[in-house]
Amino acid sequence: MEYFLTEEQKTIKSLARRIAEERILPVRAELDETEEFPWAIMKDLADADMFRVFVPEEYEGLGGGCLELCLVVEELSRVCSAIATCYAVNALGSFTLIDYGTEEQRRKYLPDIAGGKKLTxxxxxxxxxxxxxxxxxxxxxxxxxxxxxxxxxxxxxxxxxxxxxxxxxxxxxxxxxxxxxxxxxxxxxxxxxxxxxxxxxxxxxxxxxxxxxxxxxxxxxxxxxxxxMGFLLAMKLFDHSRPGIGAQAVGIAQGALEVAVDYTRQRIQFGQPLISLPVVQDILGEMATQVEAARALVYAAARMVDSGAKKVTEESAMAKVFASDVAMKVTTDAVQICGGTGYMRDFPLEKMMRDAKITQIYEGSNQILRNAIAIELRKRKARTE
Amino acid sequence: MNVIVCLKQVPGTAQVKIDPETNTLIREGIENVINPFDTYALEEGVRLKERFGGKVTAMSMGPPQAEGALREAVSLGADEAILLSDKAFAGADTWATAYTLASAVNKLGQYDIIICGRQTLDGDTGQVGPELSEMLEVPFVAYVSRIEEIADGQMRVQRMVEEGHEVIEAPLPTVITVVKEINVPRLPSLRGIVKSKSAVIPVWTVPDLGVDQSRVGLAGSFTKVIKVFFPQRVCQGEIFQGELGNQVECLMGKLKDAGLV
CATH class of the missing domain: 2.40.110.10 (Butyryl-CoA Dehydrogenase, subunit A, domain 2)
Incomplete structure (x- = not known):
């Protein structure tokens, strides 16, 4: 699907993908096993200016918005969403400061955050x-x-x-x-x-x-x-950060889809590759459709946040809820069609399935967010009556 | 510390084809990259700049599209880049290449160290670095795996040799070629990419360098590639299929036929 990204957004996306494939892919299984914090990767991301993406230009950032952040998170999550989490949380820890901090507070903290010298x-x-x-x-x-x-x-x-x-x-x-x-x-x-x-x-x-x-x-x-103002700031923060969780979910789902396609092309059963079997095609087709729909919703919500829209609670919640449910379903289906191999820890899918689950839980459980969406529906109806 | 890094744009794949008429690489339709060995040279140059200050100038001789490799060098930390490009430079062997590079270095003027990769992926000769130092009449160290110290106009480096390492001191300016063990090249940065897109990369031609046209390119080359070919396979392996017993039988039959058992 064509999302009409700008040249700059394409550059961010492709560099994030390169870091993910060259630096993260070789270590993701080991880091999952050892549960070690990925400091070396954080340094790679800092050297590549990835922490500058979400910081305003006045404070040594690149002045990107929610969509730019989503592009990075999606690409990192496609390979390893644990590392994407370590990165993305820095935006969560910085947004309140960026949006509501004083000039002194911003000057004091943001340049170090942009340079990746300090995590948040x-x-x-x-x-x-x-x-x-x-x-x-x-x-x-x-x-x-x-x-x-x-x-x-x-x-x-x-x-x-x-x-x-x-x-x-x-x-x-x-x-x-x-x-x-x-x-x-x-x-x-x-x-x-x-x-x-x-x-x-x-x-x-x-x-x-x-x-x-x-x-x-x-x-x-x-x-x-x-x-x-703390509670209000937290709620506003999550309205802006939830598309990022959506992007994480889209990345996980995309990664799982690609692994499933590769595997089902190679795996021969009944004298033909699995991908030739209609039952597998049905599942893969549905997976791909779900991933693309999730991506479209996440990008649309991120663009709405970047437009400066006052109220984005519903849209960002929808993006997070839908994409995370897609990630859970797509990774589960990917494990299913890869069978025994998909279930093995030497194969990347079971990690993706485990990683997907949290996206339905954190930054507002999907049930709480559906409540929030429904409350907005009721409010809107009440206003028109 | 003024560092010059010489780099070459090469096809980004080992699956290149040779034009049977001209015996040169068919470069059309193949993605080009910075010669992998040169990426270590560039990284080391950028690290020297970060340690000692100064600037890194990336230099390449090649067709106009080699500008892409130089832009990438800027995104990876080079401060300036110069492309040496002229129809007359085409077909150069290592000697004519080194002569052209040396002329450009002399035009640039002051420098402390020139870093090259140990060899290119396409030509594989490993000669341009040493020839460049000869023409510039400065010391040369090949296969450097570590720069230990630079102080008081001297540099001490570790060089890889077959049985281990040698530690060599040389006065600056010096030309070195580096091996891949020297560092892990960084990835480009977003700010580097932005900078590289707007970087002005001058193109120096024969008149710019003031060189003798008969000494560059094919005309200035002492060697000429007469033929490039894939070695003929003189013998081929054979794989026996089927039951293990049958495979053993087949193998024994073959060995007997050949008079080996």
Missing amino acids: AFAVTEPTAGSDVSAIKTTAEKVEGGYVLNGTKQFITNGGEAEIYTVIALTDKARGVRGASAILVEKDTPGFSFGKKEKKMGIRASATRELIFRNCFVPEENLIAKPG
Whole structure:
């Protein structure tokens, strides 16, 4: 399908593909096995300016938007979505700063983020607050000159590896979610430590840890926007980042589709290649159609975000929900038609199937997002009545 | 540290065909790349610049489309690039190539080190580097696998030899050729690609270099390729199929027929 990408977007996409094929492909199976954080690949991505893609030009970035980011994430995920996660989370950890940070905050942090010198992370989830974000308990008590953080964040991607964290914490407990604020916390701040590294089903080369705050003091200037805006900023952030999860899902599905096509062309059963069997053709045809539909929706949502549209909750949720369900279905079907070989760990498909599952869960489970879409439908109908 | 990197554009595949009339490579319809050995030379040049400052100039003699290789060199970190291109340069052997490159180096003026790949993928001679140093009357070290130190106008390098390594010191300026063990070339960067697209790459011709036309290209070549051919296969292997017992029987029969057993 032709998506009429600009020359610059094509360049970004093709360089991301080259990095994925030349640098990531040879190590993806090993990294999945060892669960080691892919520092060498992060350096390759930094050297290639990939972290500059989503940072504005004033701060040593390339000024790309959601679509450019999606192109990189898709291409990396086509080969290894664990590594794509380690990369993409830096955009998640930076967007709030980019959109709502002060000039000083941007000057201080963004050039290092753009150069790939410092990784970032975003922390909202807690043991008691998953889909119910409003249940967060981490506090940031106002004191002279700053805030003191106490509490535990859970399942934080890039936790322990990143240098810069955007943390959502309650600056006013009494006001509930309206008392939540976004605060920048740097690694090595006294009182800030990391809990255990999680053992995951998929995206195993990415690091997921607890963040633990014990009387952790951060200066006043680390607050992003105004106190009490934290919950709103988090919701706006996810509206902008969800097409990226969609792109990750499209990449995984595309990778699985290609592996399935290669295998079914070579595998001879009943005296002919599997791909000649109508039953296999039916599955492959459906897989390809689903992948393309997912891609079209993700790109369209990303373009809508880049257009500066005020409200993109529905569209970005749709892109994430649809693409992640496609990734799960396509990887499962790919394993199915490759049979015993597809199930083996020496073959890349089972990893893709494990990696696909998280895309239906994080940055809003698909069920919660369908709720959100339905709520928008109801609101719109109510407005016209 | 002013570094000149000499590189060549070659067909990006081993499946090249030879024109039986002219005995030259058929280059049409084949994707061209920077000679792989030269990518290590370029990377080392860029690393020297990053260590010591200065600039890297990439230089190539070739047809107009060799500009593509030079643009890629800019995307990989070269600051400037110069294409030596003139119909008169065509058909050059290693001597005429080295002479043309040496003339361009002299025109450029001041430099500290010239880096070439150990050989090209298509010509495979490995002679242009050493001949270039001869013509420039500067020292030469081949097969460099590591640049250990550069200080006080001297460089110390490690060179690969059959039984191990030699450590050699040479005064600057020096010409070296490098082996692939010296580094892992980087991938291009997005900013590098943007820069390479708008880079101005001057083309130097015979008049620009002020060279004697009879000393460049085919006219200036001492050697001439008379014939290029694939070696004839004089004997062929044979694979026996079927049951193992039958295979053994067939093999024994053949060996007996040949009087070997």
